[in-house]
Amino acid sequence: EAGVAQSPRYKIIEKRQSVAFWCNPISGHATLYWYQQILGQGPKLLIQFQNNGVVDDSQLPKDRFSAERLKGVDSTLKIQPAKLEDSAVYLCASSLNEKLFFGSGTQLSVL
Amino acid sequence: ELKVEQNPLFLSMQEGKNYTIYCNYSTTSDRLYWYRQDPGKSLESLFVLLSNGAVKQEGRLMASLDTKARLSTLHITAAVHDLSATYFCAVVNNDYKLSFGAGTTVTVRA
Structure with missing residues (x-):
């Protein structure tokens, strides 16, 4: 069974630039999550989709972050413009029933 | 807001000895997860605990859940x-939102 695919694996940008991350969940998984994991901390939920609808985006900084899930499958997370404090690993996860599967993440460094 | 607290945050283990990691959470939940993360890697699911009194074991790891005490433990037997x-x-709240603890960094020494 293929896992959750994310790209790119690493990204280095300067502050005020824009960046986008892509996630392809496990086939058939209706629920998709984006998490932000800052070094030394636990993952923090940014946004949760059920099919192509948003279930929870209460912790998404909407002035600079946006996410979409077209056709209820792939998802993209965008940051525009990036700040230094956005340096983190961005993890995508998908679930069917109670088990979550995480992708390998995108490590973002904002200089 | 659901708060999840783990302790200890750092744990230095001696090979062959037994240790326990504790996870407390602040509001009612009926689903708790344990994950493992290696440096630079993603999260690997270890256990999903779905009911009060649930106990699951895999190799040297055993996890349990007490929903009344809002406490889960991860017990390591004979560390390697x-x-x-x-x-x-990580704990699921009533809105199906998964909240993580800060993590426990384990180092096993000879």
Whole structure:
């Protein structure tokens, strides 16, 4: 069974630039999550989709972050413009029933 | 807001000895997860605990859940070097939102 695919694996940008991350969940998984994991901390939920609808985006900084899930499958997370404090690993996860599967993440460094 | 607290945050283990990691959470939940994360890697699911009194074991790891005390434990038996990693617990609230603890970084020494 293929896992959750994310790209790119690493990204280095300067502050005020824009960046986008892509996630392809496990086939058939209706629920998709984006998490932000800052070094030394636990993952923090940014946004949760059920099919192509948003279930929870209460912790998404909407002035600079946006996410979409077209056709209820792939998802993209965008940051525009990036700040230094956005340096983190961005993890995508998908679930069917109670088990979550995480992708390998995108490590973002904002200089 | 659901708060999840783990302790200890850092744990230095001696090979062959037994240790326990604790996970407390602040509001009612009927689902708790344990994950393992190696440096630079993603999260690997270890256990899903779905009911009060649930106990699951895999190799040297055993997890349990007490929903009344809002407490889960991850017990490590006879620690070995390849158990060195960071362990996270995560709890689902009534809105199906998964909240993570800060993690417990485990180092196993000879």
